[in-house]
Amino acid sequence: MKEASFISGVWFPAVRAHSGTDVFTERLALGLRRRGIRTEIAWLPLRAEYFPWSFRIPKPPLWAEVAHVTSWLHPRFFPDSLTVVSTVHFCVHDPIYEPHKGFLQKFYHRFWIREVERKNLSRSSVITAVSTYTANQAERVFRARPIRVVPNGIPLDGPFQMRPRAKPHHPFRLLYVGNWSKRKGVDLLVPLLKCLGGNYELWFTADRGNRHLAYRLPENCRCVGRINQQEELASIYQDADALLFPSRLEGYGFVAAEAMACGLPVIAVHATSLPEVVDNGKTGILCRRHDVSEFASACEALRGDVVRWRMMREESRKRVERLFSEETMIDNYLRLYASAMRFRSPARPGRYG
Template sequence: MWFPTIRTGSGSDVFTEQLVNGLNKQGVLAEISWLPHHAEYLPWLVHKPQKPDWANIVHINSWLHPKFLPDNIPIITNVHLCVQDKALLPYKSMAQKIYHQLWITPIERHNIKQANKVIAVSHYTAKQVISFFNINNVGVIYNGIDTEIFTPSQIPKAKRPFRILFAGNHSKRKGFDLLPEIMQQLGADFELYYTGNREDASYNLPKNMYALPRLNYPLEMAKAYQDADALLFPTRLEGFGLVVAEAMACGLPVVVANSSALPELVEHNLSGLLCKKDDVHSFVVNIKKLQSDKQLQLTLSRNSSARIQTQFNMNNMIENYIKIYKLLLNEKH
């Protein structure tokens, strides 16, 4: 299996590396040919990598420019987030709207049309792809979580204000703009640690919000989950919700928006708390509810880690992709 892949510094890189490592451990020969980030928008400046002679399937991200595709070989195209989703429009800049419409959409249309199999990372994403590109052959394979790294901590937490974690960029899509008001209403008994740059002048941050230093993935990220009391993730739209799944694997109770793919991960009051999207009051009420109810914290912690271990583990993902590979090779012959 050959993966010509643009390195973007995002969750799609993590997905590709974990899939390839998992395939190799299962005895399936797989290799990544990394392309620089500018191959996404300046493909004519990047040399086309040579397909290995042994490769009999090519596996790509839907954003890969067709220039980098080999001929006469089965193609699997992964869609991690459908940027054509109308629900995403309010959170795009004008530049993003133009870029997605005039550059990314034609590339994705070509790659989806050429693919022998299209795989989305959630049923929500699959539904958007089917609707926009007017196709039916979209399968769903959830991203897998490495539960040997993302695992509950056995170390008791020190007495302190209730510690909340936000992991993600500071975009409006991720709901970072809601965090200052949520934390202002929660007050001094709560503190929020977030990934990213404290010097973000776009927001007036209250004193109970603290920037974390740059975290090395995955070990330092796993420790950040383990050190927290809850994950707060008021995102407007996720193709899957990797941060939420990793936090759940660590037994961290999650308080997230009831939007896009997240209800596929989180069962309300069983493995997390779902809040009305964009509703600051809903997030505040649910976080206070969680903070005041130790039994609820324990229940959500146990259920969330068990849910990831049984339904969203790495082995499930690897085995499901191997089934697709075998199916395509059988069809080829």
């Protein structure tokens, strides 16, 4: 595209968090390289997040013009010579999150991360967020405007494809992908599967800290372990009948978008960013928080209507192709990089305090 001619290279200084933000950085860097733009990721250890002075500041490559960071990166690692684009993936200061934090986590977010993000966003030339919901929360907390919304993209030319399926499995196969925290709504899984009974089964990924072992799951539940490869994850999506995603708070809903790319209807909570990803009634069914009976009714509606299930599969794939492809995400970032470079403004203090 025309905007690419303005950019010679993008540098990504990033803390290795072993989360969806790592996936975002890797996919964006690879996608830009495919467009002929040089990229490099400078991975920092996790301690750089909470003890940034313990790690030497990496130097950006000479060819880089833009540094793309996440909002949690300490400004100590900002390169003074480059235009900085910062992306907010998740606002941990959202009041909805507060009941699901422990004391130490509350203290860490309030007295460390909040200040890091404030300085980070004030020194960034361009601020983006992965959803309108997340942008609104960040604007509320930091009074930072404008925040551009650029949804995360799914690589549609890779393993995330929709396989032809004439009918669902028997028993109807639900899939949960994610860690096992209360914010993710995993406390609803046991009562829901007991309510649904033997006509349903749940496949789920293991928690990275093995927290799933604390739950006494019924016999119709099967752990598929930790999934680290895109190909393996896509295969599990393709072999399920619906994604069960009861998360109470999402910055974007990466898992939902990946599942939809594979033609999987999504049963999720009607809150936070998820209605931006899931078109209620067309690509899935959105339910009230905490309402096990409503989740059960949604599962029964899909299992009991094969025509509707097929329609939702088709619409899920089409929605991702239209709104959430990786190519669309890269196009949007290239425009933002080009716009920032026209009004070159290297990282500097003071714009928001």
